[in-house]
Amino acid sequence: MIDRGSLAGTIGAYLTGIVVTSAPWLLTTAVLMSLRIVARQHATADFAVIERMLTTIYALTVVLSAPIHVVVSRYTADRMYDQRLDLIGAPLRRALALTVGGFAVVGLVLMVVLRVSLGLGIAGTMLTVIVGAQWLMLSVGGGMSSPLVVLRAFGFGAPLSLFGALVMDRWFGLGAVGYLYGFAAGQLLTLVILLHSVARAIPGEVDESARLWPAFKEYRLLAFSALAYYMAIWSDKLVVYLVVGAEAAALYAAVAALGWFSVIPAFGWIYVQIETTFYQRFRTFYAALEGGAPLRQLEANARVVAQEASRILRGAALVQAVVTGIALGGAPYLMRLAGLSEVAVLPFRMAVVGAAMQVITLLEILLLYYFDLRRDALVISVTLFVTETALTLVCWALGLQPALGYAFACGLTCTWGAVLVQRRLGTLLVDTFQSQPFGAGI
DSSP: OGGGOSHHHHHHHHHHHHHHHHHHHHHHHHHHHHHHHHHTTOSSSHHHHHHHHHHHHHHHHHHHHHHHHHHHHHHHHHHHHTTOGGGTHHHHHHHHHHHHHHHHHHHHHHHHHHTOOHHHHHHHHHHHHHHHHHHHHHHHHHHHSOHHHHHHHHHHHHHHHHHHHHHHHHTSOOHHHHHHHHHHHHHHHHHHHHHHHHHHHSOSOOOTTOOSHHHHHHTHHHHHHHHHHHHHHHHHHHHHHHHTOHHHHHHHHHHHHHHGGGGHHHHHHHHHHIIIIIHHHHHHHHHHHHTTOOHHHHHHHHHHHHHHHHHHHHHHHHHHHHHHHHHHHTHHHHHHHTTOOGGGHHHHHHHHHHHHHHHHHHHHHHHHHHTTOHHHHHHHHHHHHHHHHHHHHHHHHTTSOHHHHHHHHHHHHHHHHHHHHHHHHHTHHHHHHHTSGGGTTO
16 A cells, blocks of 8 residues: 555555554444443433443453464464465364354353343343454454455444444334344444455465464463453453442543544554564565574664664654644543543543553564564563552552553553663564574573
């Protein structure tokens, strides 16, 4: 898209970055906001139950599926690099079956815990399975098929989810149950498109002897890192729920979800930069390394990669700072637009600051992933999870806004991550040699 040299190509590239990185939770936020609007027109509490159900479903699926889709996507990328596409189909099929079966159990247990009606329980269980499979197919499909496929999947599925939910509620008069079934239908369409695109990218000849378990053993640190990072996204909400109450947690979750809208431009910018300029510099460095280039050339290439990584960090911070400033200034208006009270303005501003720091932290983890520094990535993810949980609880105990603890924890982790990344970039060539099999005994 970028190489077309046109404005349409550039816009399409950044929109693709937004969809690939942000589509599921953007859709969730839009649905939660529409639920609040619809709920104000109904006297029943059913829509509040659905809001809590959807929030829990997306929280559980993203956290529990993170280790799986990180390992599967890394395994798929390795096989594509080896040009062994025949080794992808069988492990991916088994991972999908495990995801569907596992999340069917998770969804069923969740519906029992929430004590919802049979109609809501069936729809909720189906939606848990669909969303869990979506995360897996999104992580794999983004690399195996054209980015336009991802755009098409969410371009069709997301509007249908919202439209179908409103139609089932308003036109057919099915209320909250109809809203949930209509939403699930749109998500099912998204999953079908993703499945179709990935199936077309897999060759007809499949090696059934290929196994995914060795990849889980090899990339276990990446799996734990992904689990810790996604747990950190929800840990502060869980703390608020446990120590303050369900009503305060619902408001806090809505505010935090709106705050994450401010990172959309940075997400798009990061995705495009990583997949274009940075990837080219990265491949040049490792191609020279594998090709036996002279030490002087390797050092020069390593400096170029380090400079490019630093440029991406500075650029992402600049993009995010601009958007964060706008969000902070427009907080009162945004809260009124979302139908929230003035009480939400302060926690929203803190959530915006925390989200800004957390997206930069995610970029730091991604850069460490690229250089295969798995232990460092795990350290940052665990640090984020622990500090966020602890400081949110400390702020509540001191009578302060829990969102302050979230923002402070993200700031501390982001700073520590930046120091660690810069330190590793300075020793990139040495670390790369030491990570090779022939350097294990040196």
